[in-house]
Amino acid sequence: QLEAKAIPGTEGAIEPFFSPDGNWLGFFADGKLKKLSLRGGAPQVICDAQAGGGSWGLDETIVFGDFTTGMWRVPAAGGIPEQLAAPFLLLKEKPEQHLFWPQILPGEEWVLFTSFHLPENAHIEVLSLKSRERRSLIERGTQAKYLPTGHLVYAWSGDLLAAPFNLEKLEVTGSSFPVLEGVKTELSEAHFDISQNGTLVYVPGQVSRHVDELVWVDLKGRVDSLAIPPGNYLMPRLSPDGKQLVVTKFEERANLWICDLERSTWRRLTDGEGDEFWAIWTPDSKRVVFNSNRHGGPSLNLHWKRADGSGPEERLAESEAHQIPQAFLPDGKLVVFQEIRASTGLDIWKMQLEGERTPEPLIVTKSNEFHPIFSPDRHWLAYASDTPGRNEVFVRPYPGPGEIKQISTDGGWQPLWSPDGQKLYYRDLGGSRMMSVSFDTDPELTIGQPELLFEGEYRTPLAFGRGYDIAPDGNRFLMIKLASMPPAPTKFNIIINWFEELKRLIPTWK
Known part of the structure; x- marks a missing residue:
């Protein structure tokens, strides 16, 4: 034996x-x-x-x-x-x-x-x-x-x-x-x-097949289920008013679905004409920006649609590169997104939504830069980069100039600000540890040491987008865990x- x-x-x-x-x-x-x-x-x-x-x-x-x-x-x-x-x-x-x-x-x-x-x-x-x-x-x-x-x-x-x-x-x-x-x-x-x-x-x-479950996880790591049936979910995003949730569901094609959190009802936002991924909300909670290949080309480009489902999808940008929406400035006039190119890998771009809507490079180097997100006061941009030889979290003044500060010390990505801007959260490279760093700008910039917030087995992070979100009150995270393991x-x-x-x-x- x-x-x-x-x-x-x-x-x-x-x-x-x-x-x-x-x-x-x-x-x-x-x-x-x-x-x-x-x-x-x-x-x-x-x-x-x-x-x-x-x-x-x-x-x-x-x-x-x-x-x-x-x-x-x-x-x-x-x-x-x-x-x-x-x-x-x-x-x-x-x-x-x-x-x-x-x-x-x-x-x-x-x-x-x-x-x-x-x-x-x-x-x-x-x-x-x-x-x-x-x-x-x-x-x-x-x-x-x-x-x-x-x-x-x-x-x-x-x-x-x-x-x-x-x-x-x-x-x-x-x-x-x-x-x-x-x-x-x-x-x-x-x-x-x-x-x-x-x-x-x-x-x-x-x-x-694995089945995912959307759960609330508070700042101490305690888990509370949502009244949402298990499914195959990707990149959950809470609307800024906290009333709705948009996720990608994998069906015959990837589609976006919106859940009314007060009534626990679902409706499909996109119609299956293309693959739709990586959605984010506009700051007024009225529109959803996502990437799609519904235009018929090989690349995923930025589109948006009214969150109530009225009106057609509208293409926001054209590019041969994949574009992945990440975050808005708080006033909703500018969106930052990632582009994926063979020559430079993952890069961070920006685009004004008023006027010509012309994409402009924000952080483009030979390294990979991804997961950008603005601080609530709009003066700082947090993002991840593999410049040091592994993925780490950084912040830089926006729009600059100013010194770039490294936040994580032992690998990290998927940064997310607390609603008051006094904490910067991120996940470790394995995805099981949620880290927290204090961030104070009054009277001068003071950045704390990374601290472990909690550990748990949740969906592994992806370089394309953040795999979790935070509630508007800042007291809990929305995360994806495996509902059942074989x-x-x-x-x-x-x-x-x-x-x-x-x-x-x-x-x-x-």
């Missing part, structure tokens, strides 16, 4: 993978990619990362997927990651938001990976490490693994399927057939793995010499 033993130093670890020699274990924990020698010692931080799977190459580099920012390569010894592919391409034919579960293919020139927007449209591709060329291999599938037998094995809807694969031509050379049924699957992640010597391990079970696995099935069965079921020809 096999006995499982916990590996010291891997508390909270997910998405583990081995080095080619089997002496090191790579994994994600606390918002970082880490490694640990199986011969002993403490875990070592490689870089900041949100879990998306990893593959350790023979050249001692690691290719990993990041939940929020795409696919990257980093030296296994640590260093500055190099972006291989950016996420958040929303073409109507094949939308994608996440690039997960890479496998460096033999020859070390191509990477096999999964791309998806929703679990229903996950597909499998390869990417060239030299040219960044991408090729689509399988239209419906996830977590593909290339095996020495010349097969691709991948998961779909709780089953494992296999197809013959020509490694030299990077082509699937035959039809896919089921090879194993009943693999436990959550979202797009099936619980299985296959060793290079032919051992298959999997967790038996069915397909389950039960932990109680058994693993292990099949030795599974390659022989695979070759019998699906022969390959050289």
Whole structure:
């Protein structure tokens, strides 16, 4: 009988993978990619990362997927990651938001990976490490693994399927057939793995989907449920008057819904003609600004619509880059938003809503800058940036000039001001810790040390937008938590010499 033993130093670890020699274990924990020698010692931080799977190459580099920012390569010894592919391409034919579960293919020139927007449209591709060329291999599938037998094995809807694969031509050379049924699957992640010597391990079970719950969390971390049914929610935003809530719901396409908090009633704001994400309210609570590709192009641009549903959507800006609305000046005359460009990554832009509505760069550098939000007195702009080598929170005078001040000290993003402007909140990179920093400008600027406000398992932050909001009275936060977690696995099935069965079921020809 096999006995499982916990590996010291891997508390909270997910998405583990081995080095080619089997002496090191790579994994994600606390918002970082880490490694640990199986011969002993403490875990070592490689870089900041949100879990998306990893593959350790023979050249001692690691290719990993990041939940929020795409696919990257980093030296296994640590260093500055190099972006291989950016996420958040929303073409109507094949939308994608996440690039997960890479496998460096033999020859070390191509990477096999999964791309998806929703679990229903996950597909499998390869990417060239030299040219960044991408090729689509399988239209419906996830977590593909290339095996020495010349097969691709991948998961779909709780089953494992296999197809013959020509490694030299990077082509699937035959039809896919089921090879194993009943693999436990959550979202797009099936619980299985296959060793290079032919051992298959999997967790038996069915397909389950996570369900989100919107909750109030007070300043001490105490949780109170809303009278809102569980669902699949993204980026909740309270109207400035506190009476309504707008969220993104994932349906066939992503749509915006508004909830009347006094009556607990819902109505859809957008009509499903495009993907709509990342909504914010105008300061008077009368309109909602969001990004959408309803205009027919590949990019998500700024639109707005009256919150009561009357009148059509109106496009506010045109750009080849994705635009993600973030915040308004308190008078409602200027909106700040993020743009995503291949040359500079995430940048902060602004646009006056009176007159020509011409977007202007506000903070554009070779680093990523994101999550901007104005202080209630409009004199300060808080935002996150990876300039120091990891995501940290900063403030700068607005409109400037003036000195930029770093707020967080151990990683942070998604800043949010208290309504009185005397506190600046942010979340740690892992998403479980809410931090608080005092902010006083009278008689001169005084910034306190970060303090832990509370801890809890809430939806992981995203680089595209803030994953929580604060009530107008400043006494509680609106957050997203998992309403139900699938039960932990109680058994693993292990099949030795599974390659022989695979070759019998699906022969390959050289």
